[in-house]
Amino acid sequence: MKLSIASLLLGALPLAKSYSPWPLPASYTTGTTALYVSQSISFSSVTDNNEKVSNTLLSDAFQRYSEAIAGGMGCSDAARSLRESPPPQAAAEVSTCTIKVSSPSNSPSLSVDTDESYDLSIGEDGSCKITATTEFGVIHALESLSHLAGESCSIENAPINISDKPRFAYRGLMIDSARHFLPVHFIEHIIDTMAASKLNVLHWHISDTESFPSGSDLFPELAEKGAYTYPDASYSVQDLKGIVSYAYNRGIRVMPEWDVPGHGSWGKGKPEVTILDGSCSNTLDPTNPYVYTFLHSFLTEMADIFPDANLFLGGDEVDTSCFTSSPTVSKWMDDNSIEDGVALQSYFWQQVTAQVMPGLNKTLGVWMADDGIPYPEDLPEGSFGNVWQSQSMMPTVIDRGADVVLSGPWYLDQQQPGGFQTYALQAIWQGMYQVEPFDGLSESQQGSVLGGEACMWAEGVNAMDFDAIAVTKAAAVAERLWAEQTVVDVDDAQDRLMEHVCRLNMRGVAAKAIAQNFCLSDVL
Template identity: 80%
Template structure:
């Protein structure tokens, strides 16, 4: 396959953290400080692997061949193109290849020029959901024969990512034969992004998706709007973005933008789960004041006593369900200021007339109406933030709903016992210096607290069956596209291994060595991941 670009892979077209330039001299000594890459250095750590001692170079014209010619889809063709170009001409490998003299190049005993791919459950229109089989295996023998096996196209995407890790900085596989078999521990491995507090351009969200794929995260939880701005466009209700965005149309997402992000993520094995927070946290009042509390202190809070609220939500979310085909829909539900209810004479009178005694009871009423009037026909599984006070209460939600436990992890058994599945995020807030109560002096050590979290802590064996997985959350009050990578990427990678690799993978010293390699790999791709310890990476001088 002809190489048509080098450092384009995983770099957004407009935002480029690093501008790589050829150094003035060869970097012979630099390679002495870079360890050999092995199956052991794949991040997250594979389920099982064996290695040998033979060194194989990777051909600059590496190709991938599907053994079943009847299967044809954009996921595979896109992945084959990206990774063939990336391994040969980007992701660090291709750029160091030109720096090596013949004497400095690895002493290869063979070459990997092509790789055969087999898919046991392939399809022209592969389905991506929480039940998708993401398992894969890679086998490379001493003669350079390469075989990838996977159950689905998305397992192939993970396999190609792992193969790119094997390639390393020296464009070679240093310890063939390599045989590895891999699959994730949890089906939900997410990263939440917040485009309301600071607008994130489309090209940068694509960049985030590529960083997620590099660590095998598979759910983009898109907190798309909040009190500060409503950048999400709608054909039915254009006033939401026109009046709610920071700057319309520049700081908003068109319907085509939204669809484009969904497709971009899908081709990389990543589901996009949108969130529009209700009844608060929404800036609803800027574009649709008639469905908010008009005579109280909170003009951006939906009025649970107004029947038009539920008609509006059903119409809006029906449109969004067509744009975002993922099975999950997230509607927030957290941090509702009950003073909004008490300060409104209209709402207070309605509550008195209907024997609803307080704000908590009114929130229950709201979610009961969402369950009865909004969710039917959407064909979505509802997700909400679930706090230590239990609101929204699982019994008020549709059957099968899940709660994102965002405060204390100890809340998980209660949420499960009350009838909901759970996603854990509380210990993995990327904007916190002491996530989950972990105390550390150095900022670069925060990842250790996140890595040490065990999602099953405090759960019985039967309760564990209700844990879908977890997600790292990058709230954006103090984060924008300029500092996102440095704050989010390394710590999210630590969470990614906790959610992918076996429960026995807990050694922090070992993880630090491997994570340092992964950070260097990301840096070589133009991703400004935070360093965690003193070391040398070629990105320091390129």
């Protein structure tokens, strides 16, 4: 006799299974009562004084999460056809959720200081309550609520009480649209996957030596001549603004990066700002006064497009032979007693600090390698360094006066993250999960750690394989940056991460599996 998919599923999967939010909340208690989750759950929001809160940010979030719950883990129409609905053991239905926002705003600020905390409670009677200081805390709570609804569109472990907040304010994912162009709709898809794991900073490495797709009204030639193909593989100013808005609505800041003085393909559209008589046509000429005037004008325009307080300007891996191979630059160095390429880089960053950054109202971020360049003392006060080459560099960077973001152990294109040996590709996440950002730091130094980010460099990654390579490992990093420092059990994390991968798969995200398992997305 041939068995139906429904009968196979009903025999293969337990009807009662408790799902938990990813990342693991700071405080999370559960019971044993099963509840049915309405496929058309509704939300309402009020202030502490029970006055109605109505703004676009919340209304969009309510619509988005109603759809996410309806189409999520076992709640879609296709999944419901494989199950009895509602589950016979359900005691009540979660059909509404009341949200209380302590400090509502029509245009809430999203910054490093934004309060992302929330409380979520689900009673045995099906009641659902969320309290948060800001709308962005509400968004995280709604994400957690969407994680709780499992097979048969049910919650198996009420009452549930969650009190949650992130460990670090900076929890990032870096994407690289220069090595392989990423269409706008796919960047929005990436933003959705970030929100699902409560990552909150999109570090956008927009340009590099290979291409300059970043649009500009002031300098349109940068993209016209620098993109792989224009206008198809470029981002208009409206595209840039649209991505910023899309991310904001999901509680995600967009921090743009244009690398200077190297790595930038500046010379394709603006050859006059690069070294013209040397061996490297895409390295900015630190001896040319117009370079700083140009950068200030370009970045002033970009500052209006990208409102985030952080601006990233790269700074690493400058080929100093570009300086010494240029007769013009070499003569200037001799005339100004600049002894070598390292000293000229130091001069460059001093000029950026003096001439480019004033008036932008931005906090400067740069890559900081083991050679220490750019030096923190050459940067504006309050600048931060992204430590990418070795985690052991963090104390030195901090002691020299900069805050730090850690990324080195979390390069998603690496097979031995953080030096961990791994058995198989599906186990790489474990190495990333076991990295502790505070390792090797004194208590006082720990206060200078802003957080961390996973980096998806795109030499070998495009929109076709991004999800499979990046998403699951980035989710592992997300829990390390959100959850309490004591959350270190890899076996427990594996069980919960398998659930999360399945959840993402059900949402149409091609996140990579980490162990043998079955998910409804395998047959739907």
